[in-house]
Amino acid sequence: MTLTATTEPIADVTSPFLEIRDLVKHYPGVLAVDHVSLDIRPGEVVGLVGKNGAGKSTVIKILAGATQPEEGSILLDGKEIHLHNPHDATLRGLSFVHQELSVVPELSVAENVELGLGYPKRAGVLVDFRRMRRQSREVLEQLGGGIPPRAPIGALPTAQQRLVMIARALVTKARLVVLDEPTGSLTDEETSHLFSVIRNLSVDGVAVIYVSHRLEEILQITSRVVVMRDGSLVDDRPTERYDTKTLIEEITGEDASATALERRHSRGIGSPPDSDVVLDVEGLEVAGKVHDISFSLRKGEILGIAGLVGAGRTEMVRAIFGADHRDAGVIRMNGEEVSIHKPADAIAAGMVLLPEDRRNQGLIRDFNVRRNITLGTLRDYRVRPRLPMPSTRKERDAARSTVGDLEIKTPSDLTPAAWLSGGNQQKLILGRWLRSGASVMIFDEPTHGIDVGAKEEVYILIEQLAADGKSIIFISSEFGELVGVCHRVIAVREGRIAGESVGGEITEPRLLEHCYGHVPDIA
Amino acid sequence: MAWKSWSSKVSDDHRTSSEDSTEFAAADHLGASRQRLSWRDLLARYGLLLVFAGVILLFKLLRWEIFLTKNYITSVLFLSSSFVPLILLGIALTFVLAMGDFDLSFGSMMGLAGGTAVALMVNYSQPVWVAILATFGVAVGVGLVNGILISYVGASSFVITLAGLVGLKGIEQLWTNNRPITIPVTNQDGTGEFIYGDSAFYVGLGRNVELWNLGRPVIIAFFIAIAAWVLMDKTEVGRYMYAIGGNKEAARLAGIPVARIRALGFLLVALIAALVGILNTGQLAGTRLNLGDAFLLDAYAAVFLGAAVFRPGQFSIPGTIVGALFLRVIDVGLQAMQIRNAWINIAKAGILIIGVLISQIMLRRR
Incomplete structure (x- = not known):
């Protein structure tokens, strides 16, 4: 062919x-x-x-x-x-090449191409490797990748592994x-x-x-x-x-776009405040995921991070927070460089992260509401200042005041956190970090999986936190909510900053353009 | 506070009060709800304790004259050489299991500790304090190697401690020439002249005290059990241990030093195993081959049985203590009825399976 x-x-x-x-x-x-x-x-x-x-x-x-x-x-x-x-x-x-690679790294290219399709057999039992390689070579040649069928697939670069996945789809005569x-x-x-x-x-x-x-x-x-x-x-x-x-x-969709803009205007959200820079990130690099990201965040600012799934937003904030290793990059808080190698360092510096997957990365599901709230600041509730034993009374008072302030809907502060609804679990983790007095709060998809009414509560809360002098990083895949809430939005595409919009510039089409970008012309 | 105004309408909240009554309460160390216990919940929560009480009653009725008389409790049930390793190793194991880790090496560590201390005193004529300090030194080394390889390097706790199970036994064999060593005493009751003067202290550690005619190791185990309970259920470190067991990643993101606390768990296991090795060889006035092997699986049985007692699926120090007592009662009860060892083993296995099944069923009900 x-x-x-x-x-x-x-x-x-x-x-x-x-x-x-x-x-x-x-x-x-x-x-x-x-x-x-x-x-x-x-x-x-x-x-x-x-x-x-x-x-x-x-x-x-x-x-x-x-x-x-x-x-x-x-x-x-x-x-x-x-x-x-x-x-x-x-x-x-019906044949599918999914976004995630599903190859068996230890097997050869040919074995992966024909995986699950029933390998060609000799005498009904033995795998006919020669025929298998020939079949694979034919489809691989169509793809023009020059991939040797004998090579172990784990040793190939990701792009070639993906071609093998496509070859698998071709060989099935779908x-x-x-x-x-x-x-x-x-x-x-x-x-x-x-x-x-x-x-x-x-x-x-x-x-x-x-x-x-x-x-x-x-x-x-x-x-x-x-x-x-x-x-x-x-x-x-x-x-x-x-x-x-x-x-x-x-x-x-025009309607959604209009609603978001309307919210922005009615809440009076404008450009970032002209205050001191609280967080400054320079040259952040995570191999294969995040490249040369620099930005700064002012006191009381709500900074949105727009991007498509897989653009590297979560990887970026996790690296800043010390949850993942970063290969390069300087992080400054209030003008001074801070050494962040693990989440505890970031928390000590006044930065907290509310992860997207709150059930698996935020909550201790077997712990009750009280213990989830006090987990991040357990040292504040000691029986005596030098005795590392939490006082039940102090923990209870702290938890109850957080439950009351945030109006977390729970039968009691002794209810297991797993029993709460998504929106209330989100509030629970927020309550934990409000107790820490952090100055920078990173929200990764805070409205993911919660319904429309609860979403508006989250937006209002974020605005109030910013008004109280907290600096907010707000990651979202819903461009509408970024338009409705943020002072400034950075778009991330393929691990790099692809564009920035400030104040009135923030519109859905503009964010979409930044996020989708333009591919180089293909011959 | 400003966010007081945050509306209370959270419409995706499905939980209603009528559902609450079907949910049973959780034990204190997780501090969950204590409200609205129906008799079914009580049965689910304390069922295994009832079974335990029933078993004791049954043995008592069948062997009225001897079972659980005062003498019987102090000399048979709380027999230092059997009870103390079971409960102390069970407590040690609770730390690592509560954090979602695994340890297979503590039986060999117990043997290595006994072998090290006794060999130093008898074969190398070292004073008792040198022997004991060196033994704890070895334990610190083993605990740190386990802890660092598992929690910092990220190796599987199963594989690393399986290597420890074999390797530590090898080291013990090197140091003792693979022969049992007897600490020479003139009188078996521990009185009289010792060839190596201060080893009397070592042997004396394992002997009985005046108080209720209990063995010193039992008294020591009692205090360690209290300390372990305080550590797990009353301190920040203990809270962090439970958090790590609940969700390692969430704990790390909450700023908990997960690696350090996991390593601490392995260190505690090695130290407690060393103490058990010292007490046991002191009481036996010498080493035995494969000293710790018998206790490895019994300790697991005690901990898993304990996890079924108070709150299904949750390892805890009180649970482990009850689990160890339960196993011991079955052991001595069946012995008192002159039942063959083979059947005792089968009975223990059956009870372990039933206990763990109960806790699994309870977990699934939630």
């Missing part, structure tokens, strides 16, 4: 072979997929786009048999099919190949090889669903674009009717 297929992707007009009808899927507190219907025709290349949490991955997971919808059906060649597990999907010719952010770690050359492969697949009548945040790629390779927003499918058009600007508008 040659790599000369440069024709436009073929938008087949034949009838659909795969029909998705009215899928509905809830996750706790969210309607992840809201009556989504979609037809796929042979040879189509369908782009699937939407913000983080718009429901793209859930739809893909349902198609892959990794999760079950509550309502709706999937029809293959007009007949309803039930996908109970990923193997069901593979058997029916009818539909779903590529989820396939070009994340590929070079331009590898990406253009991949695009040739996609075009060849299309010519052969194989349909492709291409999920990507890189809108330029979407516009270049797909024949049709489907936009999802808040779990619904909001737009479905041939690609030629889109450009980057209209696509961003569709992804954002």
Whole structure:
């Protein structure tokens, strides 16, 4: 097969072979997929786009048999099919290349390509390694990566490992190949090889669903674009009717954008205060994740960090907080360099982190409310100043006053923290750190998984903390809430600062542009 | 405070008071709710204690004349050479298990400690204080190596302490030439002339005292048990231990020195095992081959049984103490009924399985 297929992707007009009808899927507190219907025709290349949490991955997971919808059906060649597990999907010719690599590092490239597909056998028992290598070599050559089938896959760079994953999808002779952010770690050359492969697949009548945040790629390779927003499918058009600007508008949604701006104006949120710099980060570097990040934070400022999932925001703040190793970077608090190597150092310097995954990284779930609140400042409740034994009475008083101040809804301060709702657990961890008198508070996705009413409470609380002189770093994947709350927003893309917006400049389209960025032109 | 105004309407709160009554309360060391205990909850919480009481009653009825008479308690139930290693090693193990770690090396550490002290006194003619200090020195070394490799380097506690199980026994064999060593005493009751004058103190450590005719090791174990309970349930370090056991990453992000406290756990295990080794060889007036082996699994049994007693799935010092007593009662009770050792082992295994199953079922109910 040659790599000369440069024709436009073929938008087949034949009838659909795969029909998705009215899928509905809830996750706790969210309607992840809201009556989504979609037809796929042979040879189509369908782009699937939407913000983080718009429901793209859930739809893909349902198609892959990794999760079950509550309502709706999937029809293959007009007949309803039930996908109970990923193997069901593979058997029916639906093939998936997920964003996360799933390779077995100890096995060779060829063994990984054919993993789970039933290796070719000799005499019915012995694996026919020669034939397996030949088959793998054929598909790998289509991808043009020059990857030796015998090499142990763990020794290859990530980009080549991803090509192997794509090769696995090709070798199954699938009818539909779903590529989820396939070009994340590929070079331009590898990406253009991949695009040739996609075009060849299309010519052969194989349909492709291409999920990507890189809108330029979407516009270049797909024949049709489907936009999802808040779990619904909001737009479905041939690609030629889109450009980057209209696509961003569709992804954002005008209504949401207007609501966020309205909130901003009604709460009177403006530019950052002209106060002293409290935190100063210079040249932060985490190998492979965060590159040359520098910024500063003023007293009473709410600094938003925008970015797509995987852009390196969480990695960035974890490195600042000392939760992960950093390879370079100077951190100054109130003008003086602080040495932060573990979270305890950061806390001692007056910085606290409220992690995104509060159930697993914030709470001690078996501990009661009281003990979770006092955990970060246990030394303040000693029976006597020099005796390292916590006083039950002092702990109780402290916990009860925090429960009262934050209006944490709990039967008692002796209730296990695991029994509280998401919003109250968030308040619990906040209460723990309010007791520490920290001056810098980092909120990583504080409204993740809590419902709309509780979200507004979190915004108001953050504003009040800032008004009280705390400096806030607010990470969010929901651009709307950054627009509604922040004095200044830094956008992070692929581990680097991709743009900054101050005061009235903060609008959803601008943040989206910073976060999506522009990919280099692909030949 | 400014955030008083934060609205109290948290609409995603699913918990209603009617649900609360189905949730049973938790033990003190976690300080959970004590409210609304139904009889079913009480049964779930104290069921194993009831079983324990029933077993004691049964043995008493069957062996009225001897079981649990005063003499029987002091000389059989609290027999230093069996009871003290069980309860002290169980307490040591509680520290590491409560933090989610594992230790297999303490049995060998106990043997190594006994071997070191006795070999130094008898084979190398060292005074008793040198022998005891050197033994604790060895224990500090072992505890630090375990702790550093596991909590700082990040090695698996199972593998490192399994290596300790084998390696420490090897070192003991080197130092004792793999032979039992007897501390020479003229009279078996511990009186009379010793060939090495001050080893009388060493042997005397293991002998009985006037008070209630209990062994000194039992008295020492009693005080250590209290100290361990205070450490785990009343101090900051103990709170941090439970937090680490609950969620290592959350504990680290809360600023707790997780690695240091985990290492401390292994240090405590080695030190307690060394003490047990010294007391045991003192009482036996010499070393035995494979001294600690018998106590390795019994200590685990005591701790896991203890975790089923008060709050399902939660290791605690009071639980371990009750677990050790329970195992001991079954042991001596069945012996008093002249049941073969084989059946005693099978009975202990059965009780351990039932105890752990109860705690698993309780955990799942939550």
